[in-house]
Amino acid sequence: LANTPLSKLRSKWGVNGEVIWRVANGLDDSPVTINTHSVQKDIGNGMTLPRDYTEQWEIDVVIQDICTEVCRRARKKGLMGSVVTMSLSGADFDRPTGFSRQVKLQDPTNITVDVCKTAKQIFRQHWDGQPVRRVGISLSNLSNAETYQLSLFEDQEQKRAVDKVMDDIKDRFGDIAILRASSITSAGQAIDRSNKIGGHYK
Template identity: 50%
Template structure:
């Protein structure tokens, strides 16, 4: 093994939510289960399916009613995000006992750079075996390990090969791409979604080998920087480090909500927009940030028609005050909403900056509004997010009290 090359793992938890539920409840360990939301509140989508459920054709992200038709004795479990986050942190601590270079990629995927751990724990496959055994023993969850000399190779090793192997481990080596990665369909390349797949098919490119054989200039002329990234990915080129603090820099703070029913009037929709402004500003204040670019999105009830909009504007001054943000949100909403039923809404605050420098005004009591916001944050922190809400939130359109029961859009 070349000592100059890094050894990077991408470790993925198999059917994470479903595996956590099975580990917590022995009565369902041998049954086909899915973790899914509440169909009455338009969250009846499969979030995770165990291997037994997948054997019946059940897939992640399909409607719950479709999954139940495929498997009549399917066990449906409501998501418990608080528990999943706790187990994810427990698994992170296991990884950190092997290396201090651990970078979370999602709640069920993490990168590890074990280059400096080889002398302590053995060669890469041996380290992967030890990690898999500890995770299984301490949490009851099966994990798969992709190995590569960088993050992109480790990710594709896990997604395309490790998940299909009995030992759950695969080492994707750059020198062997011609016999491994390049033989796969073009959609198996990281970064190629359904739309890009169609573009490549129109170009006559069906396998990763064909993309790898192209000159990078051909892709750059068509897709700019993204074309170069795809060429680099096909050749296993990635210089990004595994960094525990990779996600500390935040570019925006946003909140999205799928509504429990179609909202038809501006009055109803604005209630939820105000609630989202409150949540976005609360999170901004907690991080000591303000933002000057506000974005608003509404998705229409008719998904097939593609109705809806997503627009942004720059505010006169940076803010983390809900009222100021709401005024900008309403301006965008009133300008771009086409008076069609709305299924989901989104509010985002971008162009973030520290809130310790503020431009004072003779005509605007910013310090007082900031103090009021911090007091409200403290009340919610002590007594719950629904301890103090806007008066409109008690109306039928309000969702603040229901949202307070959730983490990441799912029930705790």
């Protein structure tokens, strides 16, 4: 088709003949757009655990580690979210356990302690005590982090300052340069995950 004279294709198929010839020759006058992807709808992270977690405190540690990463990603993108979604499941695919629930926040945020507090509330409300093997948390209904509502009752600026310091240290010295104490307990996965790429050891 590419080597067939254009006039011959036009006479046989009309306008479609030219379309076929142009496609065969890789010719396309369509404008090139810089961003062909839709606007990001959520920022999330999930973790498959190395064993069944059966204690509330263990799962709290995992929630904290995941929220830290989700909020850090949101801040890097200059975004915050007003919906927190949490899901967890067990290891037995034949007898599925767990849940997926979301909560709408009063104001959008990317502050780690606030997102973590909401995720833990969802967990405590819906966990039935069954062993947990996978936990996922996401922020959605995203908006620009440059504009946010000031609170008269909570020191949000101090929380943002803490997050910024932690982000700066991690950006400069690595993901485990600074950790919460809970992350170094037997339930914490942050150190182990730092030695992996895509869930596999480097």
